[in-house]
Amino acid sequence: MQNWITLLAEFKQKQIPVALVTITKCLGSTPCIVGSRMLVTNNKQIHGTIGGGKLEFKAIDEAIVALKENRIIASTYTLGPEFEQCCGGKVEFIIEPMHQSPELFLFGAGHIGMEICKLLIDTPFKVHLIDSRDNWFANLDLEESITTHQTTETDFKTFKEAVKWGKNSYVLVLTHNHAIDFDIIAMALQNETKFLGLIGSKTKKVRFNNMLIKEMDIPEGMKNVVCPIGLDIGGDTPKEIAISVVAQLLQVHYK
DSSP states (O other): OOOHHHHHHHHHHTTOOEEEEEEEEEESBOSSOTTOEEEEETTOOEEEOSSOHHHHHHHHHHHHHHHHHTOOEEEEEEOSGGGTOOSBOEEEEEEEEESOOOEEEEEOOSHHHHHHHHHTTTSSOEEEEEEOSTTTTTTOOOOTTOEEEEOOSSOTHHHHHTOOOSTTEEEEEOOSOHHHHHHHHHHHTTSOOSEEEEOSOHHHHHHHHHHHHHTSOOTTTTTTSBOSOSOSOOOOSHHHHHHHHHHHHHHHHHO
16 A cells, blocks of 8 residues: 655655545446546656556646646536446546646835735745845845745846746746846746736836737737736735735735
8 A cells, every 4th residue: 555645745845746536436446446646747757556547647638737727626427438437437536636736936125026925824825925126135034945046137148037928927026126126027028927917007007008009029018917916906005916916826826
């Protein structure tokens, strides 16, 4: 019998996303029992089995979808001619994507950025705080769970290397410099993100939109950028703005 807790812990330590397939119901004659489990990686490597055959192939395909979309999937299959089986049993299983916590890459360790970091403690988000100002992190009091990245304004590739791009990537741009903000937004629009937000006014959004279209040849402009960021709940202090932004991030994550 597989020690699933240990195995999942090993994948978590290696930061490898996996999907856990668990048989939840069996009716009639089936090749598995309730509680049968299988782990599936993004490259379709499996650990354990739910009985083999076409049922298992179907489950593996659905596990890849669950990993790609980072959502739980529940499925039911009747094992008839489609599965080249005549037992006629019925199997239900649930697929849970694991180790795919949302990651926030927050550019700008200013007042609002710091408040956002504090509010996201004990939420599903793994937070990366990024700043280009020299020795900026030296005097900041940050929780151990916050990962910091010191970038440089002259070597722009450090901005790109600080982000793990993909469907679990949330990017917030709140730097001290509008020119840096624009460069990060232009870069992010050419990579995959779940959420891309920019602090600023509607005027700033219009200005950036025109620059992206005319100077960067990005025809969609700011269409895929949330600006201003935060839910419209009122308040203008750093903490109040941070609360509205964190609420928006959680809303996107859980919807």
